[in-house]
Amino acid sequence: MKLFSYILCTGILAGWSLPLSGQGSTPDPLMEHFHKISSHDLLEWAAILSSPEFNGRMTGSPEFLKAASWVAENLEKWGIQPAGDEGTFFQWFEHGYNEVHDLGGLSLHIPLKGGNTITKQYSFPDEYFPGMNSGSGEVTAEVVFVGYGVTAPELDYDDYAGVDVQGKIVMFCRDVPYKDSRNPEYARWVKYCYHHYKLDNAVKHGAAGMIYIDGLHANPNISYNPGFVWCGIGDEVLNDLFAGQKHTYREVMDKIDQNFKPNSFPTGKQMTIRANTTWHDGKACNVLGMIRGTDPVLKDEWVVVGAHLDAVGNCGVLLPGALDNASGCVDIMGAARAMAEAGIPLKRSVLFAFFGGEETGLVGSRLVTQKLEQEGKKVLAYINLDMVGNGMGFHLAGGSTYPEVYKHFKAANEKYLHRSMGASEVRPHYGRPRSDATHFEKAGIPTMSLYTTRSVKPVYYHLPGDDVHSLTPEIMEDAARLLFLSLTGIANEE
Template identity: 30%
Template sequence: MKRCHLLIVAVVLGCFLVPPASPVSGGAVENAVVEARMLEDLKYLASDDCEGRGINTQGLNLAADYIAGKFKEAGLKPANGDSYFQPFDLNAGSKLIGGGENNKLTLKGPQGQTVELELGKHFTVLGFGSTGKVAAPVVFVGYGVTAPEHQYDDYAGLDVAGKIVVVLRNVPRQSAREGLVFPANEGQINRHARMDSKASNAEVHKAAAVIFVNENQNVAQGTDALRSFNETAQSFDPIGIPVLHVRRSLINSLIRSQTGRDLSALEQEIDRNVKPSSFPLDGWTAELETKVEKSITPVKNVVAVAEGSGPLADETIVIGAHYDHLGRGERGSLAAGSKDIHYGADDNASGTTTLIEVARRFGNQPGRKGRRIVFIAFTGEEKGLLGSRHYTTKPLFPLEKTVAMLNLDMVGRLRDDKVQIYGTGTSKDFSDLLDKLNDKHKFKMSKTAGTQMLGGSSDHESFNRKNIPTLFFFTGNHPQYHRPTDTWDLINVEGMRRIAEIVEEITLALSTTEKRPEFVRVTGPAPTSGSTTMRGPTLGIMPAYAEDDKQEGVVLDGVSPGRPAEKAGLKAGDRIINISGKPVKNMQNYMTVMNGFKKGDKIEVTIIRDGKEQKVTIPLE
């Protein structure tokens, strides 16, 4: 059925006008029809046939074909020439070839020293790196972090092009004794602390190879353990240069010969001042060789377009949702060892289904006035936002003319009308627009100015990094997250239909208002962002994501099955305010306190439930 919309063509006092109600939201009968077709889409995407839409499954291709077919039925045109697909390759795993005869490392000093290192004893090759043969000077680059949001850059003033960089693992002040600089979420790790992110940053700075060395805290917890090739071979975003991990004692001798100081003292100075201390290791060179064979898997985004007309037609709005999930228990599964299908009904068949529904409302409208609307079902989100990163690297429509991006990820569990929207501060107009539209929809909106939720993000982040205003819609976490139990029968389809309606109206407003949204970079530590690694035992809590909650404590959105929190009777809505006499004002406090315990300890957790304090004793596992 062709849908007609009353177009908005003006701006009043610099604010977006609110579009009229969509015809699809008018009556119970039509709402039931919409929900029935959305349920049909959802059930297929979360079916056995789609095999959890894992990267290495045929089900992922079936899902892509299904989405493309629905885009075509909706009247949308293919965005990539005559194809709805934007293909690219990703690394589905790596294999080390030849052992020590093909993987070598020799250090050479300014006084003619030559130190030949042994694979497996003195160094390892990391699986997310690449084959290479390099002989080059060595440069110490501290933690190897470039973080403009924290005014910190280990590469500032250095030219490492064609050189081998030595990088400490983790980030400054990871233990929080002197105040966290890169705060963390339970069980998560800040992107700046990830070894593959550090290696990627080195590659961006044109380094020829990376040598990792363990930092103080890692060494203090036991032996100077080296990461193995196999445990790093499943990176889906491979680095194009060799990456090695070397014993700290060997690198320490290089540092001492250059500075007269131990690596520990240098590291402590960086942590204390949160100021980089990077320098060339004059006279030291390294000769290395690696041989890594990568298993390349072809994947594809699904991209369709509803063209606009008139003076705004050359500008673009993107609406996106990722359609991949975890297959039969790929990396990221929270069901340890399970090879059952991870159906991913909420994550993210719900967002993909809602994307298809919004697409139906803009298809088959020849001559529609306003900006073009591009609909993208991203792949590779679970492997590191790879599909959206590919699109923003090789966009099918110019990014400089892309005025906004709306992202739908896990929108299938609407409860008590609560919807969380991130990125409301990325344009000064967004918050008012949402409030005006919500007068009709009556959602209980939790608006967060920044783009990152606690412990991670989604595909909108790739666009935010390109200075494009973004809104991210999310209905909250749940115990089935990243488990085989995330099935279609637990989805609130009516809630998805309601979210489709408000997204349609937001899109209509953004597509027709003459003034494009002005991008605002949300700076400073996001109230819901993470992370260094949480090194103590965990309770298995799922924190609620709500910027507008001004009370102290950590509110639970749920608890993980079989974990200490569930066993002790904690549940969604509980607010943790104290652990064993130590106040918990926020998530950072929670992590700091928990890092002081070990498995086997018993802790007393004070919660507020229904307005009353309760104390619960929890054994840590």
């Protein structure tokens, strides 16, 4: 059956090619497969990755592994070679995860004259957001405000000095009072801006729970502590807790930032935080596929392209992770399929990487850079894709620093895609690393991050709204086509 259809197809193709060659043109596999990359396929794949079946692709969960298998099966089907552990597509690592059973809850107890209280329940997701790595249980206690939640003796800074938080709920803000992460001075503060540090520091001081001023969205990049319950809060809760205090929240924070002097105090207000979660040990993986180069010498030079496959899971409501980052994954899949099926021999080798553990602290990408180093691979360029699926144009961060890599993207865009395209320098940054690209930069690999610009739809960062409807398929098609041409160009450059 297969042989028959092959003969039929070749017959048809041969028939078609006759008049074409008669006119002096031969079919060009590059253009043929360029045009085969279709927004229809990319959107369908993004819909699959964002579906309830994969449950938000939380690293360590069974659904993440299902998503990883689905990607690997596709790569294999298209003829991409495995590049993971022991001849498979997978690079494994241990990774526990927290199952969040429901939205939990947050409420404020307001005392009335005569000894009664009324309780104000906050609503999801506009007023509170469940803690993705929260312990399970319920805590009712007074809320103590502790600024940034930082204890830094060598910087003569301690938000916990002079306040008793034993058995209380602490409230603090993300980041640190020093703001300029482009200044080397920031390096002294950086260890205190990790979410993990802040939670561990609250536990160390005997707090029973915490409310985190971190924006209203899912954040799984934080410690899990079995008995320690927490959630994120927004302006409504802040306004209620600062009502009747001497200063507003903004005034207090501005003052801390100006003179690096903590300003912590008990709010005198009682709250209840409720969380319903189960911690599981688990394992996770990166998915790695490759097309080997054919040049006897140049095949040992590699071009690597990567996107994180994981997302932020399910907080009692599905967090689909379509733009962040099913979009980047399917852009790469589209390019990988075209490269494999076009069958254009590549001089250099290309590695396609789909990382686990990005949202939990850039775990998978660190392991890939370690593997490349251990194997002594010479990597000419790394291209990172994170949130590449909403907008009208492209930007390549790092493109100005690496013109020899960027020129392939620029040429492909100018010749075939005609999108607005910008490039910028790699700038020194002393803050908490926030992209998989960081590990490649640190390994000394010329690294660029591809982004879509000129958003045409709202961005639902780490929210239930980040579903396929938040994507613009046309730019994803062009992103995959851009990658296809650029990666082929880099791999085959003389």
